[in-house]
Structure formats: C-alpha cells, structure tokens
Amino acid sequence: MFTSEERERTRAELVRAAEQDRRITGAAHLGSFAADRLDAWSDIDLALCISPGAELNDVVSDWNRRLYENHDAIAHCDVRRGDTLYRVFLLANTLQVDVSFWPAREFRATSPKFKLIFGAPSQAQRATGDNASELIGMAWLHGLHVRSSIARGRFLQAEYMLGTMRNQVLALACLRNGLPTSDGRGFDDLAESYKAEIAQCYLLPINAGELSRAFSRITAALLAEITAADPQLAQKIAPTLTKIVESAAAASKRAGG
16 A cells, blocks of 8 residues: 555656656646545546657557656556547556647646646636436436346346436536536535435445445456456456455445444
C-alpha cells in the first residue's frame, strides 16, 4: 500500500517532468486534488495539454516509458473521451496514476475538479452530466431485462441488470439532490433514510466484511482470467492485486466488518 508521502512525491516528479517537456504547453490537476478532498486513498489525476505541433503518439510513448521505468508501473489501460486519451497506470505499490493527453483546443475545465498548474486553457465548458430523462429511460429499460432474465432462468444476467437499474435510480436521487451522478461518487452522500430504503434493493447485506469477502473472491477470479489471457502480465500484477485485497481487508476490519 502506498503512503500519502509516496503519492505526493510521485505527483511532484510528474509535474516537474511536464514542466520540462517542451511538447506540453499546459497541465492541470483533476479529481480529488483539484477539489481539495485528498485522503489516504486518493490517486493522481494529471491532465496534459499537447502542443499542436507535437506528435501525440510520441508523447504518449515517452510518458508511458517514464511511468514504467521511473515509477514502477506494472499495468495500464486506456479510456477515450472524444479526442482526449486517459491512460490509467497501476503502480506496484497499488497507487493509481491517471495521465490524460488533451489536444490544445480541448484543454479546459469540463467540471469543477480542474486546478490549473501552468498554461492557458481554452474557455471552460459547462459539463453536461446526466439528465433525468435519460436516467429514467435507462432504468425502466433495464427493468424490462430484469424481468426477462428471471423468466429465462438467467439469474447472473438478472443480477447485472438489476444492479444497473439500481444505479440509475441512485443517480436520479443524486441529480435531485445536487450531488455527483457519475461512478457512484454521490451515492454515499444521500440521506441516511434514503440509503436505508435503497439497501433493501440489494441481494446481500451491505457491510464492510461482506464487501471485502466478495472483493477478495472476484479479484481471485480476475487473476485467473488474466493468467489465461496473459500469463506474463498475471505474474507481474498478482503481487499488487494481493496488496489491494489485503489493504481492503484491513480497511474492512477498521470499519468493524
């Protein structure tokens, strides 16, 4: 498990590297650091503005090498949002480092979680976010699939559809209360009475111990799938996945699970 000191040292080294890279004309912190909500579990989320004259693939390749050679990255995955590439790194000490590469024309605040380090961002755009109509539609659509999955005896599919439907309902509640709707970020900030009502919509009791048990099991299943798909990656990532599960179990015990 990484320490806050290790995380902040890594953050400072990455910011310094961005400032020294002539192909990068701006940088910003995203996520919890930008929102002044750092805690022991926060990751690093760094946005980089790429010069119009720079070759994106070269910049990404160089930063990829930096994370693996200098910061002990063991795996990464990519997420695209339009023309912006988010490369998410997993370090051996379990720290998550998100480095996003933004075309200069797109480099701007798209949410309140944007803290400029250097450079000149484009004019900020108001985040569109979720809307009630779409959330409602997705909720009843998944409800139809819950019904048909149960009727067909496809209970794992039914559980998946039920979970997605439940998340749409929770997002609606967050939207109504002015809370973040994406990735479950606002769910825990809903009223206790509402959360108690929603808890009855889960198949298992929601507590730290049960979450830790299920997390351990699903991580073991994940590692088995990685071994089948990429044995070399499995050998590299297994110790870090073990650390993640162990730190979650320790957190569960502290929470009384």
